[in-house]
Amino acid sequence: MRIRVGTRKVPIPPLFILGVIGLIAVAIADTLLNPYIVSVISFIFLYMMLAVSLNITNGFTGLFSLGHPAFMGIGGYTAALLVFPAARKIHLLPNLPQWLSVQQWPFFPAILIGGLFAALVAFIIGYPVLRLKGHYLGVATIGTIFIMRVVFRNAEQFTRGSLGLNGIPFKSSIWWIYLFLVITVYVAWKIKFSSFGRALFAMRENEMAASSLGINVTSMKMIAFVVGAFFAGISGGLWAHLTTVITPDSFSVGLAFNIVVMVVIGGSGSITGSLVAAGGISLLIEYLRPLEEMLGLYGLGQIIISIALLLVLIFRVRGLFGTSEPKLLRNNSQRDIS
């Protein structure tokens, strides 16, 4: 992936081209389309971010985690508390500690801090939880969602309990979200085609064999878990500044399942798969809405999605893309894992 000025022609990386196409699409969307379509596309990008970042833990490493909503909540509340105008914070949250209530951060660093805080919590939770395997880990991470919900509900000083924070400034323009999506995909891609990524995949296939080859299983798992949580925290911050509301119930177990469905349909371990599945499912839900309203059959969309999931699981067990990326998007040096 080098672009060198010299006599030799070096092909431009295909991912870079895809990113530029996306950038043009965002520019078109932002200038020509109505705010509804723009917000739908923004949420699609958010789901893509979530699916790709969950893929790092669930797909690459084979850690079946459902904890994404918990980390989104942490990132969301943290970013919202930092960005909120200090003048309004005094009224909304009168019991906030002085040092926090005077803060009024720009958007970008606040989102990053949200992600870092989520990563920190993931690091602490990871110690006990990552000892578990398979479904046990899944259940334990569901537990994190409930723990975080109870924390948000009771830390009224910071979160206003079940009332939640409302009137959060609308900051998540489609440009910001696209930027973070590109970063997420880039990082995931780099991880996948690095020796670290190979180690993760080796652990997924056979943990004992991997550790016998000198891979430090514990720390590798921890890194994958923390990186996934970091991006979940970032998307939580973006989510809060897009919907302008955040409550303890904003990020539920249902959301965790939606993201897992996207990863599974796309193919565990395939970044392209996550992107396609997240985009396809979100678009499908939006497309079915007018149909639901026309027929008066509210809830039809969810049924169709569930049937699609069943069909994929029956006829294409490894998901649309399996573990691989399409050849079109890879460099020659990036050997696929299959």
Added chain:
Amino acid sequence: MSKNKHKAHIIVLILLVSMLSMSMVSAGAQKEAADAPIKLAGLFNVTGGFSSIDAPGLNGAKLKAKLINEAGGILGGRKIEVVGYDTQTDQQAAATQARRAIGDGVVAGLGYGDTTYVMASAPIFQSNGRPFVTSGATHPELPVWVGDMFFMVPFGDDDQSYAIADFAWNDLGVRKVVIWTDDSMDFTLALSKFFKQRFIELGGTIIHEVFYQTGDTDFSAHIARLRDARDAEAVFVGSVPNEAGLTVKQIREAGINIPILSADGYDTELVATVPGPRYANDVYFSTHTYRGDNRPEVLDFIAEYKKEFGRDPENAFAACGFDAVGLIADAIERAGSTDGKALQKALGETMNYQGVTGSIAYTRPTRVPVKPIAIISVQNGQFDYLKTWWP
């Protein structure tokens, strides 16, 4: 990678791109003709956890639009259309669907029986200069949070809690109460907060307060504490409809016969049907004035609802949705236009609009309507209207 697989990937990608481009085409502007129907957005959680409250709300709203159209429409014959947007008890859907409604060219929005979803959608109407009328969200600070484009059909939680507190103090002679609160909802927390505030102001004593959550089914620990509080003269339950029947049933089955007090969360048939006539006794709650009321608006509404949907209105939220559309239609008629600013002004000047849930006026600086509140009693499973409380 096999050739076949490669093909499949390309097909999926093409499909995705074509769907995206189709959505761009369908987003083309729709211009409004002079005789086109006036569109109102009905944002409701028709599916998901709030469907029992919001689905009747949307039905009520659509019914009112139908009746107005049958009577000749507004602004000299233009029809009203309530476009239903199902937001699935999901905040994200509430935020996107509000933007979609604005894009669809609605002149105003209405909907929701809960504060959280109002806060995800109403600010979008505010920033686009179009009014939003909530049919059922009762938090008294909502108009402050959203802004000047926001109006409420129902009374505030403060009023309904004050009503039942006054009733308990004056009419039942209660001086010492136990409070049960569902702490998973903004609405129930507010109810208990305002009840306590009023009851203590009156000079009453709170013996103890316990908490539960929506979805709980076993209240035996709370009942044991209630039984120990021998000098308790009543129990106030800050509850949503879900637990209304169960709480009454279990308290009565334990042989505790003190009055049970609540607010419009108890305005459901469950209070009578779950415990049965033997146990559904001495229950008192404050609610929207329509149950047991025989004003012509109420009787007409119930008859029309029955004709349209083949059943009685499920709860007061159907009437609230009905009144939300009525309020907006009334304001459009008085403003003589559908312009957001003119409509906002006309809504603000609403004086004694005779709705199903009582007369509505926005005379308070807080823009929470001053509405009469009904006190209902349940004896032997029968609902009886007792009296009307005025703020």
